[in-house]
Amino acid sequence: MVLFGGSQMNISSWVQRAKQEMQEIGVESIRDSGILPERGAKFFPVIGYPPLTMFSDMDQEPLFNNLQQRHERPLLGYAHIPFCPSRCTFCHWITKTKSKSEEVDMYLDYLEREMILYKQNMGVDAIPVQSVLIGGGTPTYPSAQQMERFMKMYTTHYDLSGCTQFSVEAEPGTLLGKDGYEKLRIMKDYGVDRISLGVQSFDDDILRYMGRVHTHAETLESIRNMRKAGIGNVFIDLIYGYPNQTVEMWAQHMLEAVSLDIEGYQLYRLRIKQHGDRQGNIIVQARKNPERFPETDEVLLMKYLGIMISEEHGFHEYQTRCFAKKPEYISHYLRDWAADLADVAGVGVSAWSTLRGVFAINVGDANLQNYYNLIDQGKVAINRGKMRTKDDELRRSFILPLKNMKVNKQQFTERTGETINNFFHNEVTWLKQLGLLAENDQDIWLTKLGKYFADEVATQFFNPDYMPFEDVMRAPAQIAVG
Template sequence: MLVFKTSRYMEYISERLAQYEHLQSLGFIMRSGDFFPSVHYPPITMYPTLTPGELLATYTPPADNKFDIYAHVPFCRQRCLFCHYPVQLGERSTEKDQYLSAYEQEMDIYMELLGYTHLKARSILVGGGTPTYLALDQLERFLQILDTRIDRSECTQYNYDVDPVTLIGKEGNERLKIMRDYGVDRLTIGVQSLNPSTLKLMNRHHGPEQALEAIADALKFGFQVNIEFIFGYLGQTLEDWIQVIEQAVGLGVEEIQLYRLKFEAYGDFQGPIKHQRERHPEVVPTVTETLAMKQAAINILNAHGYTENLRRVFSKKSEHYSHYADNQCCGLLDQLGFGLTAFSSLRDRFGLNTQNFDEYYQLIANRQLPLNRGLVRSLDEQIRWAIILPLKNRRVWKSYFQQVTGYSLNDIFQPKINALKTHGLLTEDADKIELTPLGAFFADEVAQQFHHPDHIPFPTLDYADGALNPYHHSEVFGGSHVE
């Protein structure tokens, strides 16, 4: 049965793998096929030190005084082996209370520096860690902290990242009710897999049954539900993966999100998964097996009415997507982040909070923002940022690009854009540039074509010396980098 089901997708998979090999020969994909996600520009691991004074000295709030708000809660029951974030593990009720107090003070310090008594939210995202891994009274306290400081009168979406186990049973249903009562309307459930063996290898503390129960309960409470899955995981096979996605499309959720396993740290912590790969290379899917999983999932999702609405996220209706992600990555709108490792992505600058718990507490106790890295973007960085994030996630509108940078997109990166068009990765018309289906499949690599050489994730010799080597034609204006 599985062999038959897999064979249904082999024509598409074979075509995609042939394209992968061709693009690799052009220098578009590094020789080993390794992967680095383009989530921010520059990548978070590459930001220099920055003080709060340097971040805010010349900053002016947006004209409409609206922000997208991110809130971070860095606690988990146990560490998933794929996780690249610093978290505290276990119950730690006392430290959770300490963290909530510091978090509350951080918001107050930020608002005081910006001159606000309330922050007007465009959208809200609460992430972690496991932000629902709080006792019920702590969860309500946290939501009250946000509620008393955030004006939600024009907030279009209130999203919460959640763990399946924290949603089930009597206590889990009480959490769902509390979140709903405070205005939360979208849940991203970290399912990761519905295969029991894969979940065990991930060191997840739930099985498929708990995940399915959590999804059903979240839908019952009326939330818009997005479920996440990781592909390319150790021990995972194409047949197992197809079973998972074919089960997922029948669950009645609005959105299904796919993540390729990341071995290298892309944030503040190197997850155990890199060590696991080194210890057990024999169970690591090959790059071609991993890409086959991605293509099979796309075919299954498309066949059941799910289309890619925002990069990596598939939905049946165009209105179902993360407003927070769209506003930050496509709209390039001002976003403020609070909590350990949280970042603030502003129109022309970026600030990143410390990843160290003790430093976080100490800075806030001294009435200082817990920020330690970031930059006020140069013109070169602003131009690249204004291409990379929108192009990867949806498209770059030429009129908006000129508004954000002061330059016409028609005068920027023309050799690079023409090469990507020639090789079927990019399309362009009078109004916009956007990825083709082939470009969307390799969206991270397309985005890295526009990185400054100092911010390309892999060395130049790791790529073939072809027409799409990212180090070629890397100048913004075709002649030189700008300052």
């Protein structure tokens, strides 16, 4: 028997209970309904809307043109640090591995220049933001001295006086020992109050297979270092559905996760196909050794185990796939842009922005030269984007709040000028009949079953031209009621 966190159940008991609950809430009926691509074997993570596949070539002009005449939204801050200790097999983003200190210094030079260009285009002395995420890559890869330089320039060019949370992504191996503690102390001094740690797995063999260079022991040491530095909100990321991962192993890892000295975690299903600026090497493994990957039934069971064990131990899903002891511990940045539809001012290679109806993404290239070239031309380094149409706004105003928390009907109408009943009557009625949605006079939300299939439910509200898969059933044109 393996016990964690005071649990009185062994691993097989947790697994059997999860199977029974999945049957009781009707998981198989949804797999048979036709709304899941290949009965759940494939999935599309709904991170934003419209999806990035709908973006086309664009420079900075549409993002900033007539900015003051466009409807203002609350603003968030994002910066991208692309450097990493290693290239993870599951990563679909632009990274640079084992970079020398001079490369990091040069990137910071250009990053500050882009911040200055950005605020000049906005017509402000400093960009006012209500929450911040520093992502990557590995933002904690730079040295302590470089970390202080970055923090100083970021808090100079971004106004954090009204910021409710300053969050930084991190890798365990970069936060060890005296140097790691010094980075943490510097971040804390500049207002960082939340760190999201890329743990991914507690198993050293799987970590090596992932291409990670940290160990489980180093994960625990980095958490202790964070606490020593006074970081009061520690999150970790974990991935399920990985090669060589069993259901029993995942259940054991979840039981360990709920026993750690952390405020919460985010659980990710392994994404094999590209969804960022670069195809992850995991697709090579999937083609070469498919037998190492868990079957779909096992992956879905892992997903339910994560939810069930979390809830049993006081980690609640306050935002889809984000579990925390209290709602204020989740990422305010993710909450603000996904549930409240705030704008984002993003800088750095492959960073993204959304300002008053326009999406933009910075150039993503591994050698960084294209990023540098655009800044040398006096431009924010944007090379793709989309001016959102009315249809985009209507769907975005429903899809993102629904997937992440709930849709308030009055807020939807205030944002779009439409009612949900007029625009999504068939979809809502049909998905309610399937047991995936519920509503009252004020809100529409995902049921327990709907939250389990949150991404798949969200895609039901996509414009037909944006659908990621062709083999899924959509709401019938006529809905039988009664």
